[in-house]
Amino acid sequence: MTADDATDPTLPARDAPALVEGYTLVADAWTGAGEPAGEFARDLRPTTDLVLGERTMRPTPYDAWDWRSPKVGWALVAREPEGLSRQELVELVDLPGDVRRLVEARGGRVFRYRPGTTHADWTLTDYTNGMQPFTPAAPAGAGADQLPMFLLIYGAPALVPWRIQFILNPVRYVGRLDLEGAALTRYVDALLGEWKDSAARWSSPVVWAVDHQVGEITTLMRDVVAQPIHDAFAGDHELRPTFLDGRSAPATIATLTAALAEHRPALVVSSSHGQTGPLGDLEAMRADLGKPVDHHHALLDPAALLEAWQPDGAVWFAQACCSAGADSPTAYEGLVAGDLAATLRRVAELGALCAPLPRALLGADKPLRAFVGHVEPTFNWTLEFPPNRAQLTDSLRRSLYERLFAGLPVGYSMEPHYDPIGSLLQAYRNAEKEYQVTFGDAARVPLETTLYNRITAHDRASTVILGDPTVAIPPPPARDGTAPLTTTGRS
Known part of the structure; x- marks a missing residue:
């Protein structure tokens, strides 16, 4: 601080008291004998949600319907065939090319359904991350130790039984895609393109x-x-x-x-x-x-x-x-x-x-x-x-x-x-x-x-x-100019 600075009214005076430490604190109360005075406690952390010098730990809000959020996530569920190595399962060699490109485009994970295990009559296994969730109560999200909220079952009910979908329905958002060949290609193309040129009319159910x-x-x-x-x-x-x-x-x-x-x-x-x-x-x-x-x-x-x-x-x-x-x-x-x-x-x-x-x-x-x-x-x-x-x-x-x-x-x-x-x-x-x-x-x-x-x-x-559980019917902006809840890329 220069000499000129010492007279600057926007800066504290040299002898101004500290903001907290050593500051004499008085209140506009009257005890009958005088006004009570004191100072701040030496450790303020227990008295506030804020931790000095650290970021707050409050939960970050997120949209429960946003499958792209890492707190929500999307994954594929497919049958685990017999005779494949772990590496072959990770590389999805048994799945159609259209399914593989969907997983790649979405950066999604793949869980393999397998019936008949030691502790349950079926399991889901993510071989890439070495994760096998306790399905009904698994933590939700896109993390390596989590089971995403949006799940697309690929395959006929003879491969991944209906009961798996029934059990998951109350705790996850689940769809099923039972298509092959050209039909599968058309659906995946439309899904990845988000039905960009759809002529379906939102206003005409x-x-x-x-x-x-x-x-x-x-x-x-x-x-x-x-x-x-x-x-x-x-x-x-x-x-x-x-x-x-x-x-x-x-x-x-x-x-x-x-x-x-x-x-x-x-x-x-x-x-x-x-x-x-x-x-x-x-x-x-x-x-x-x-x-x-x-x-x-x-x-x-x-x-x-x-x-x-x-x-x-x-x-x-x-x-x-x-x-x-x-x-x-x-x-x-x-x-x-x-x-x-x-x-x-x-x-x-x-x-x-x-x-x-x-x-x-x-x-x-x-x-x-x-x-x-x-x-x-x-x-x-x-x-x-x-x-x-x-x-x-x-x-x-x-x-x-x-x-x-x-x-x-x-x-x-x-x-x-x-x-x-x-x-x-x-x-x-x-x-x-x-x-x-x-x-x-x-x-x-x-x-x-x-x-x-x-x-x-x-x-x-x-x-x-x-069909895929992430699909949405994009509404037009409301007449009052309010934007719809979803946007292109979230449908």
Whole structure:
């Protein structure tokens, strides 16, 4: 400090007291004998969140839906084939070139599914990092000792079983890609290109609801799935939804096809029966499994549909039996009887597989982004609570409208639908224990509660995503200029 500096009023005087150490501190209090005075404590660290000379350790906020974040992450799950060395597994020699280039482009990790181990009936192993997570409670993220939140299963359910997807659904955002050859190439090209030139219209969702109005499940599905979702769309001034309401006029394959071709929706919602016959011809049943059944019991033919309309980046939610595929054995063995039991056993003879409609749409010339549907059936029991007929489907409205239409990834968007699974399974176990110590007529209630919670939990877990779980429908900026939640590169 120079002599001139000593008189500069912006600088402290030479004899000014220290800022903290040795500073006499007084307060505007009066004790009756005088004002209390003191000094700062010698060690200030215990009194503050700040650590002197160090960075704060507060958690850094992040978007739970941003798969690119190291705290979220994306990875591939694939079958571990027999006979390959660790190095061959690391080099992905068994996987198609399109899958390898997807993993490389995303800088992702690969976890190998293997059935039958010492401490569990299946494991996931990352051979590159030497990591084998305890899956349900594994730490989340892209780190070497973590299991990413977004997981894409590659392969048919015969290679990586449906139950792996069911178990992961409540704790991760999971999709499945069961495509080969040119269909796989088209999907990966579109995914890596983020459907850049998609003509799908965010503002024009299409809802198609069959209602036979004869007291069967199509009426219930129309009322508790299709109608509430359409009403959410219709209440949004930015959307112009089309509702092909089977209560007003027959919901046919022709009207659905025409609406898709005209409106080019970014989201399709359908509710109908799903084909599970003829029971006497397994090959015919395999070819038509899960196809939507219209008012006149005609089936949606994927090839004919794709001649009139290309998905081109749309997402399809299908409320229909086996719309996503079948499993073997059926999860409902021993729980149902009559024609339903016979139908489920016969469908299970097909083995575990993906349904033909989503495979055709995901592998189309201009592919679908994602398909959300059911493995096996959904029951009227799980759509509304029988004692008071309370609807149990609001999670679908929240998933498809409040999240998906906000531009969030489909895997993250379906989280509200999976959230109740843990609670349902806990209630199932509690009722099971109560039943074991209850006798006579009183045992009926816990037995029925056990059954209800078990079936409802499985119904939600077996609602699956086909396609990559990171895909999102990018919304335009809001009319008030607000930017969408997602941006190019996060969809």
